[in-house]
Every structure is written in structure tokens, then in C-alpha cells.
Amino acid sequence: MKFVAFERAKQGTGASRRLRNSGKTPGIVYGGTGEPQLIELDHNALWHALKKEAFHSSVLDMELAGNATKVLLRDVQYHPFKQFVLHVDFQRVDAKTKLHMKVPLHYSGEENSPAVKDDKCLVSHIVTELEVSCLPADLPEFIAVDLSSLKKGTLHLSDVQLPKGVTVRLHGHDANPVLVNATLPTVGTEEPTAAEAAAAPAAAAGAAPAAKK
Structure with a gap:
């Protein structure tokens, strides 16, 4: 540009x-x-x-x-x-000196993955950019990540093919961070409405057996 x-x-x-x-x-x-x-x-x-x-x-x-x-x-x-x-x-920028830059991740294909089509998983993008090190001529505008073969579970950095000449700079102790999670949706129990909660004790009292005379 x-x-x-x-x-x-x-x-x-x-x-x-x-x-x-x-x-x-x-x-x-x-x-x-x-x-x-x-x-x-x-x-x-x-x-x-x-x-x-x-x-x-x-x-x-x-x-x-x-x-x-x-x-x-x-x-x-x-x-x-x-x-x-x-x-x-x-x-x-010096053409012969490596630079450090944050590059966005572009995810695609998850709608066709086994995780989504077969297992009905929810896919979460945990990481949206990576800090890379490379020569200026090798700096990618973005890193493409194809999720079309994603299965239920996690996708790690080691599962992604980086562009030629590009290495990732990691901070912290995790040498292979999780980039994507594919998990089954959580099925929660519906909370009773206020009217249903108020009616429950009355219904229970009405259902109780009458006392013997």
C-alpha cells in the first residue's frame, strides 16, 4: 500500500x-x-x-x-x-533486518468441517492475530487458516502451516497455544418463570391427600 x-x-x-x-x-x-x-x-x-x-x-x-x-x-x-x-x-524498514509484527489470522471453511456438519459443534476463535518475525519481503498481509477439516476438540498453532520465512514469537510458557476450540453446545435447564414458581407451592398443596377424620 x-x-x-x-x-x-x-x-x-x-x-x-x-x-x-x-x-x-x-x-x-x-x-x-x-x-x-x-x-x-x-x-x-x-x-x-x-x-x-x-x-x-x-x-x-x-x-x-x-x-x-x-x-x-x-x-x-x-x-x-x-x-x-x-x-x-x-x-x-531495512530490507535485510528482520522485523516483528502482529499479523491477523483469517479463518475459513469451518461451516464445512466435520466439527460443525457432523457434530454440530460451536467453533470459537481463541486467537485472532499472531506476532511474527520475518524479513520485510516475507511479511504476509494475513495468515490463512483453513478449518474445513476441523474436528471436535482444539486446533493448535502446530496444526497451522506458516508462510515461508515466517516464525511466530511466543510470550509466556505455552509453546503450542490453542487457536480454535470446537465444542458441543451446552444444554441448560430452563429456569421457571415467576408465575410458574408462585403456582408450584399451591399446586403441591392441592395435590396433597386430605387428612382422615
Whole structure:
């Protein structure tokens, strides 16, 4: 994905406020061999780009002052209650240096799986994204997970084939986390209504045998 940024000369709270009032969003580019650089972007164009999943998980082409630079989106600051972007951070990408990035999981085919068709299981997606390590050229926009052969039980990370050159960075002690659960639906006992609960003692009293005289 490509986007256009412009050099930003002034910084500070007042300058950023004036920039936002003019329909621009302040930002910064850092990393690599260059110095951090202040930038500004058209807010509307940025807002629409942020709605696209690929903008968050792909290597982006940033055009700045006639030059193209490979960057990653690293942070977005939103207004607490308005649909407004306050600030955005990008990191330069080195083609020879591995990067760490969160990539979404795209599940498909579960409606045709034995777990759903035969066993009538409920399928829960426990994990929706993975943190991966790879070279920029190998960074996938997403990781596809085919659930068409899913059976009742669990699907672990080891059951998923990762794209070439991609490894998963795990945090914690679980080296093979559960990604998907396929379980039978729980059949609960219906609670009696208030009227039924009130009528129960009376019905029991009426059914009691009469005392002998």
C-alpha cells in the first residue's frame, strides 16, 4: 500500500492543533539509519487507510519529498470520543533486518468441517492475530487458516502451516497455544418463570391427600 506524507517544520502543542484544524494529521518517522523526521498527512486519506487491515500489517510505501521509503505503521493515537486521528508513528524498514509484527489470522471453511456438519459443534476463535518475525519481503498481509477439516476438540498453532520465512514469537510458557476450540453446545435447564414458581407451592398443596377424620 502507498500513501503520501509531507515534511512538517513546526512542532509543539500549538502547531499540532493548528495542523489538525487545517485537516492534517501530525506524525513522525523513525528508525533505520536516518534521524527521526516530522511529517504530516491528509487526515481524510489517513482515516480511510486506517480502516483497511493491510495498512496495519503490511510494509507500506511512503512517498515523502519525491522519495519512496518502506515503513511500518507502529502507533496511532485517536481522539477519546471523536472520529479523529491525533497522531501517527511510522518506522523505517531495512530490507535485510528482520522485523516483528502482529499479523491477523483469517479463518475459513469451518461451516464445512466435520466439527460443525457432523457434530454440530460451536467453533470459537481463541486467537485472532499472531506476532511474527520475518524479513520485510516475507511479511504476509494475513495468515490463512483453513478449518474445513476441523474436528471436535482444539486446533493448535502446530496444526497451522506458516508462510515461508515466517516464525511466530511466543510470550509466556505455552509453546503450542490453542487457536480454535470446537465444542458441543451446552444444554441448560430452563429456569421457571415467576408465575410458574408462585403456582408450584399451591399446586403441591392441592395435590396433597386430605387428612382422615
